Amino acid sequence: MTEQTPRETRRTDYRPPAFLVDTVALRFELDPQATVVRSRLTLRRNPQGDATAPLRLDGEALVLLGLRLDGKALGANRYALETDGSLVLPDLPDACVLEVETRIAPEANTELSGLYTSGGAFFTQCEAEGFRRITYFPDRPDVMARYTTTVVADRARCPVLLSNGNRTDAGTLPDGRHFATWVDPHPKPSYLFALVAGDLLAVRDSFTTRSGRQVALAIWVRRGDETSCDHAMQSLKQSMAWDERVFGLEYDLDEFNIAAVSDFNMGAMENKGLNVFNTKYVLARPETATDADYDGIQRVIAHEYFHNWTGNRVTCRDWFQLSLKEGLTVFRDQQFGADMGSAAVKRIVDVRRLRAAQFPEDDGPLAHPVRPDSYLAIDNFYTPTVYEKGAEICRMLYRMLGPDRFRRGMDTYIGRHDNQAVTIEDFVRAISDGGGMDLTLFMRWYSQAGTPELTISETHDPATGRWTLTLRQFTRPTPGQAEKQPLPIPIAMGLLGQDGTELPTRLAGETEARPGTRMLLLTEAEQDFVFEDLPAPPVPSLLRGFSAPVRLGGISRERLRFLATHDTDPFVRWDAGQHYATALMLELIAGRAHDAEPDEGLVAAMASLLEGADADPEFAAEALALPSESYVADQMKVVDPEAIHAVRQLLRRGLGRRLAARFRATYERLTDTGPYRIDGRASGQRALRNTCLAYLALAGQDGIALAKAQFDAARNMTDALAALVVLAATNTPERDDALAAFHARWRGDELVLDKWFSIQATSPRPQTVEDVRRLYRHPDFDLRNPNRVRALVGAFSAGNQVRFHDASGAGYRFLADTVIALDPMNGQIASRLINPLGMWRRQDAARGALMRAELERVLATPKLSRLTFEKASKALA
Numbered sequence: 018m019t020e021q022t023p024r025e026t027r028r029t030d031y032r033p034p035a036f037l038v039d040t041v042a043l044r045f046e047l048d049p050q051a052t053v054v055r056s057r058l059t060l061r062r063n064p065q066g067d068a069t070a071p072l073r074l075d076g077e078a079l080v081l082l083g084l085r086l087d088g089k090a091l092g093a094n095r096y097a098l099e100t101d102g103s104l105v106l107p108d109l110p111d112a113c114v115l116e117v118e119t120r121i122a123p124e125a126n127t128e129l130s131g132l133y134t135s136g137g138a139f140f141t142q143c144e145a146e147g148f149r150r151i152t153y154f155p156d157r158p159d160v161m162a163r164y165t166t167t168v169v170a171d172r173a174r175c176p177v178l179l180s181n182g183n184r185t186d187a188g189t190l191p192d193g194r195h196f197a198t199w200v201d202p203h204p205k206p207s208y209l210f211a212l213v214a215g216d217l218l219a220v221r222d223s224f225t226t227r228s229g230r231q232v233a234l235a236i237w238v239r240r241g242d243e244t245s246c247d248h249a250m251q252s253l254k255q256s257m258a259w260d261e262r263v264f265g266l267e268y269d270l271d272e273f274n275i276a277a278v279s280d281f282n283m284g285a286m287e288n289k290g291l292n293v294f295n296t297k298y299v300l301a302r303p304e305t306a307t308d309a310d311y312d313g314i315q316r317v318i319a320h321e322y323f324h325n326w327t328g329n330r331v332t333c334r335d336w337f338q339l340s341l342k343e344g345l346t347v348f349r350d351q352q353f354g355a356d357m358g359s360a361a362v363k364r365i366v367d368v369r370r371l372r373a374a375q376f377p378e379d380d381g382p383l384a385h386p387v388r389p390d391s392y393l394a395i396d397n398f399y400t401p402t403v404y405e406k407g408a409e410i411c412r413m414l415y416r417m418l419g420p421d422r423f424r425r426g427m428d429t430y431i432g433r434h435d436n437q438a439v440t441i442e443d444f445v446r447a448i449s450d451g452g453g454m455d456l457t458l459f460m461r462w463y464s465q466a467g468t469p470e471l472t473i474s475e476t477h478d479p480a481t482g483r484w485t486l487t488l489r490q491f492t493r494p495t496p497g498q499a500e501k502q503p504l505p506i507p508i509a510m511g512l513l514g515q516d517g518t519e520l521p522t523r524l525a526g527e528t529e530a531r532p533g534t535r536m537l538l539l540t541e542a543e544q545d546f547v548f549e550d551l552p553a554p555p556v557p558s559l560l561r562g563f564s565a566p567v568r569l570g571g572i573s574r575e576r577l578r579f580l581a582t583h584d585t586d587p588f589v590r591w592d593a594g595q596h597y598a599t600a601l602m603l604e605l606i607a608g609r610a611h612d613a614e615p616d617e618g619l620v621a622a623m624a625s626l627l628e629g630a631d632a633d634p635e636f637a638a639e640a641l642a643l644p645s646e647s648y649v650a651d652q653m654k655v656v657d658p659e660a661i662h663a664v665r666q667l668l669r670r671g672l673g674r675r676l677a678a679r680f681r682a683t684y685e686r687l688t689d690t691g692p693y694r695i696d697g698r699a700s701g702q703r704a705l706r707n708t709c710l711a712y713l714a715l716a717g718q719d720g721i722a723l724a725k726a727q728f729d730a731a732r733n734m735t736d737a738l739a740a741l742v743v744l745a746a747t748n749t750p751e752r753d754d755a756l757a758a759f760h761a762r763w764r765g766d767e768l769v770l771d772k773w774f775s776i777q778a779t780s781p782r783p784q785t786v787e788d789v790r791r792l793y794r795h796p797d798f799d800l801r802n803p804n805r806v807r808a809l810v811g812a813f814s815a816g817n818q819v820r821f822h823d824a825s826g827a828g829y830r831f832l833a834d835t836v837i838a839l840d841p842m843n844g845q846i847a848s849r850l851i852n853p854l855g856m857w858r859r860q861d862a863a864r865g866a867l868m869r870a871e872l873e874r875v876l877a878t879p880k881l882s883r884l885t886f887e888k889a890s891k892a893l894a
């Protein structure tokens with residue numbers, strides 16, 4: 018156990034700050050070992066705050082060099098440094114100027130929170146609570162101030178000096194130093210502060226807003242990377258135009274800068290006017306980046322850009338409101354993605370992500386509401402629930418209101434709360450007022466954890482032509498929430514006739530039938546919906562476009578097959594196919610079906626997908642892929658990772674053999690895709706072709722040769738990697754040759770090298786655990802680099818179910834060893850890695866005991882970070 022159990026922060030304990038900060042003037046003298054930070058705060062007692070409370074400034078890992086109040090040095094009797102690091106000043110005048118001087122050591126900062134160095138340059142990361150590692154400050158989002166930042170550094174080492182806002186001054190100083198001053202006119206919380214300094218190059222462009230403002234755009238990268246920024250720049254300009262067109266939101270500064278950094282805890286950060294990005298979400302060339310990487314760049318660039326309004330101009334009152342900015346911004350980036358390509362495929366991809374990460378979280382020991390009630394470490398709450406389920410909540414609002422009313426709600430939200438730090442209630446109230454819909458009940462989506470389970474039953478009366486659909490919802494208890502209430506669930510639906518055509522629908526009480534999709538709102542635990550004019554029982558198509566984040570079960574296989582072929586909604590078609598395949602796999606696993614030959618229904622469905630693939634190759638590739646092993650696991654009470662893997666392989670091999678000629682023909686037909694383009698059709702063709710390759714490789718010997726030939730001839734990373742994944746699963750000389758060639762060619766490119774680690778870590782070969790241990794000691798492995806840790810350890814533990822759950826417990830031991838080694842360096846990354854061990858309840862008794870033992874070993878480690886302590890202790894509870 019840790020020496021002192023860390024204290025919980027509770028949502029209901031919120032108190033307004035005692036002091037407000039109107040302006041902050043910062044001056045940095047950059048030095049890797051000893052950076053001096055001078056800060057000048059204009060303070061004012063908060064009329065809404067406690068009139069007698071002292072000023073409390075947060076601080077962490079700081080050396081205090083000096084304090085001056087209204088120009089006079091403060092004696093040691095006028096302030097106190099508390100054990101939690103904060104600086105407390107009683108007896109301050111109601112308005113005053115406080116000057117604080119601190120020293121920090123960026124090079125020693127392995128947490129990558131606050132000011133740190135990477136590749137010789139300086140970067141900051143302040144969300145959520147990193148600013149307190151730079152200077153003493155009320156480091157909470159409801160304190161919004163105007164910042165002026167002067168950065169001083171050695172010109173040779175740091176020719177580029179960046180911060181938030183617009184650059185207003187720059188010049189030369191003695192001793193080879195220079196400076197730049199940046200002014201950010203918009204008040205902001207400290208978590209949006211940023212500074213970047215180093216030997217970086219700019220790729221420049223510009224954007225003219227629709228009101229005619231010229232914005233200078235720049236992406237700052239290391240020398241050599243300037244040829245890999247085209248896609249990021251393109252995505253930025255598309256995002257800027259989209260937010261104007263769809264939400265009427267314009268950019269509000271003269272400059273927009275993006276800086277790319279190799280050592281970064283997350284994907285990217287939306288600092289005002291100076292986004293900082295993981296290189297993974299900036300750099301791409303066809304030879305180095307896959308189609309999935311290109312998509313990721315477009316998504317993350319859009320996400321951070323959209324935060325400029327949803328997050329920055331309107332921000333969060335406290336960290337419990339995190340989904341206010343994250344859920345809404347994910348929803349916005351998803352809508353953008355849908356508009357940039359195939360909306361149907363985008364929805365499929367987003368739902369797959371939700372089901373892969375959020376549904377299991379909602380089902381496990383770390384389940385929490387989209388707005389949590391308490392935390393030990395806020396960094397543990399940047400979760401799929403806050404992000405992805407939060408986005409689903411916004412999407413439900415959007416679908417219930419429709420685009421126009423939702424837009425009016427958004428206009429109300431931004432208009433009412435510009436430059437404020439607000440709550441989720443404020444958001445929902447604005448959408449409700451602007452959109453014109455009572456959303457009182459809807460707030461439950463934010464407070465109740467767990468995924469609702471939906472079941473249906475139907476009755477038909479041929480005499481009256483009445484058909485009744487009964488919908489039931491049920492949510493299981495989650496930690497700390499035994500009782501669950503019914504939620505308002507919007508169900509987009511339609512009815513199909515027995516011949517597969519879409520029927521118009523008329524609910525009892527309505528005068529006219531409506532064509533196409535309509536919305537039902539389920540608000541009770543059980544509710545009937547009565548439809549008229551139906552002489553024969555129809556087939557309901559429910560949750561079109563996945564209109565709510567729920568589990569819909571109990572649909573017969575026959576009906577799934579029908580929907581997969583006939584439904585007009587592409588999401589339901591895809592989903593019904595996936596459910597059908599899942600049902601088959603579960604049956605095989607349970608030993609109820611012993612056929613070595615695949616189900617004829619599935620073969621026929623796959624054959625017809627291949628037949629019609631040319632019309633929409635992107636969709637065909639999605640639909641031809643079987644549900645992942647972890648998705649199947651999520652459907653089982655007690656997971657059997659070996660059986661899942663075996664059955665899925667059996668099915669894939671069977672399909673590969675049965676349809677070998679068709680897979681082969683499709684593969685050949687798509688072999689020449691011409692010069693590399695990244696539009697949906699071209700990437701869809703590559704995805705389809707690579708899906709065919711994977712089936713062919715399982716089907717027989719010459720699949721391996723095909724993969725090796727593709728690997729050798731590949732002119733883009735998508736094709737090279739797909740072939741390498743196939744080879745890495747085998748015990749062949751081709752595998753060793755390809756991996757060696759890949760390493761030799763790409764050892765100098767860290768992002769590509771990450772792929773080399775991941776491919777080996779996700780191989781289903783039995784010896785993968787030993788391989789991963791060996792790769793951990795490889796000279797190219799670096800525990801301090803989060804991308805590399807995720808590429809090896811994260812890929813293995815979260816992306817290789819069958820090997821991570823090796824019955825010996827070796828996978829669990831490896832993960833716990835890594836967490837223990839990493840925690841003292843970077844608690845954020847260590848605590849994120851631990852999640853797969855938390856799923857011990859879903860494994861059999863023997864595996865469960867091994868997993869618990871590793872969690873206990875982690876928890877017994879002296880000086881454990883509070884992040885990892887919180888995760889490990891909650892996982893065991």
Ligand code: TRP
Nearest residue numbers: 142144145282283284285286287
């Ligand atoms: N706000 C960032 C986003 O959603 C993510 C973020 C939160 C982050 N904490 C961070 C990024 C810590 C890096 C490090 O885009």
Ligand code: ZN
Nearest residue numbers: 320324343346
């Ligand atoms: Zn975000």
